[in-house]
Amino acid sequence: MPRARRTTRPEARREEILEAALELFAERGYRGASLALIAERVGLTQQGLLHYFPTKERLLVEVLALRDERDTAHLWPHGGLDALPAIVELNTQRRGMVQSYTVLSADSVTEDHPARDFFTGRYERLREAVAAMVREDPGVVLPEGMSAEDAAAMLIAVMDGLQLQWLLSGGDIDMTGVVRGALALLRRSP
């Protein structure tokens, strides 16, 4: 039986790198975060990092894929519309995560951005999921001319837009309260 490895297990290393990359993309955006900086944060050289992820673009894609898998899988399937304020409340405890999505999603609309497809698909799926919640909620009464899809787009927009204001205000905005308010608006009848 061989001695315990001197070095970290490859899968663990990969996870460490993905973690550090997400942090740095959040702090400085995709273009502003260099491979060397990410590598340094896990005690590697830039070239050592490239052993695990052949290109920077590849690294970003894998970061997003991992996060999507973990987050979306755990948070979204449970419950109806009231899961939304719950998620928002959780997010107030995870500034880094909020910032990474805010920065990277806006980043992704720029030219030839590697995360473009990821976010386009993500929002399509998100709108569909939230529209279903809206339709199934017994309390919701939509005003004339507003479809369930419109309401879904609105709710997602509220959450995203609040995150930006929250980040810029240094946490001074009551995200959860406002999202609860938005739900209350949808649930009262004329």
Added chain:
Amino acid sequence: MPRARRTTRPEARREEILEAALELFAERGYRGASLALIAERVGLTQQGLLHYFPTKERLLVEVLALRDERDTAHLWPHGGLDALPAIVELNTQRRGMVQSYTVLSADSVTEDHPARDFFTGRYERLREAVAAMVREDPGVVLPEGMSAEDAAAMLIAVMDGLQLQWLLSGGDIDMTGVVRGALALLRRSP
């Protein structure tokens, strides 16, 4: 009397540069847009550009100041809450402008970003202005626990969040309709 100048007037040149800079910041973000690229777009070298704006940071600040002056001055003072869907409708005709604000505002939450203060201040002023509109609107009935400031934060968030979805969907989202819907929600009584 001297002959007409061979070169462009300095103020006109400055405006040209600011225009090109805004475009390129929108297309590639602040860090992704190089001085050389901006200069090229107005037929200058990078060094020629630096004659007008001593640093890149300075250029960004002036771009934002100019835009803020023009846009905010013209659009915001008129009318009450119904100015909001009107602005959104106008924005569907100005993709570049929408993209520049979406990209730069999110960009600005990253480390040591020169536009950070600009956007922090902008949102504070915006919330205050919209909160006043909410208070003065005769039709608005707020649900329990939602202040005029909360409603303002929500409306601004809806507009910002929709812009991101709109940009990512290739213009497929009906921004104006959803914002009208949000106003309708605020204006119906329980």
Added chain:
DNA sequence: GTCTATACCCTGATAGAC
């Protein structure tokens, strides 16, 4: 699996000629 060395390009900024 991680390193050193290196190729090659782009960055913002300065100095000084014209």
Added chain:
DNA sequence: GTCTATCAGGGTATAGAC
């Protein structure tokens, strides 16, 4: 007012030793 020349620094990525 705009250029050429140049600087010091950083970027991603490859080749190959250990």
